[in-house]
Amino acid sequence: MARRIVFWFDFASTYSYLSAMRIEEAAQRHGLTVVWEPFLLGPIFAAQGWTSSPFNLYPSKGRYMWRDMERLCEMRGLPFVRPDPFPQNGLAAARLALVSRELDRIAPFARAVYSAEFGRGKDISNPAVLAECWETAGLPLHAMEQARAEETKKALFAQGERAIQAGLFGAPSFVVSEELFWGDDRLDQAIALATTL
Numbered sequence: 001m002a003r004r005i006v007f008w009f010d011f012a013s014t015y016s017y018l019s020a021m022r023i024e025e026a027a028q029r030h031g032l033t034v035v036w037e038p039f040l041l042g043p044i045f046a047a048q049g050w051t052s053s054p055f056n057l058y059p060s061k062g063r064y065m066w067r068d069m070e071r072l073c074e075m076r077g078l079p080f081v082r083p084d085p086f087p088q089n090g091l092a093a094a095r096l097a098l099v100s101r102e103l104d105r106i107a108p109f110a111r112a113v114y115s116a117e118f119g120r121g122k123d124i125s126n127p128a129v130l131a132e133c134w135e136t137a138g139l140p141l142h143a144m145e146q147a148r149a150e151e152t153k154k155a156l157f158a159q160g161e162r163a164i165q166a167g168l169f170g171a172p173s174f175v176v177s178e179e180l181f182w183g184d185d186r187l188d189q190a191i192a193l194a195t196t197l
Contacts, residue, residue, distance in 0.1 A: 011090030038097040081121030109137035
């Protein structure tokens, strides 16, 4: 079996944007396969008593995060526009991501969504924005309908259950074997471990 790194991401997550834009290239350099796992942080936050992103609940943390994103995006040559509102509603995008995974196009679709959201400040709950991302990823337009299917809705709910069972509490998260790594700044550490297995 190919060595792999499991990438758990939420489309509302700023730091997941950073990871999504570099993980495939980083993994390929080390002969690793990336398993893309979309999920929703909202239910996990709610279970902790949070009604919004901790970056909204703790203003000083939020101010730091936005400045940190500006610095990191500038350093990596990534465009960055703060989306409004934040966090974005990523439900439809997450369902579409599951469909795109079935069509073996989840990586380009996820990157297109993140680029629209954090690179151009677009509202990813807008069907027109998602349709543009879908087209950018080279996916057939008719397949978007599958995101509304009951089986897709159930699959996304199951993703949340799997995330909880894996001990996830934030995004991006990376799982290598049984080891959990949290945050874009831990991606390289996760890849390093994966290369030893």
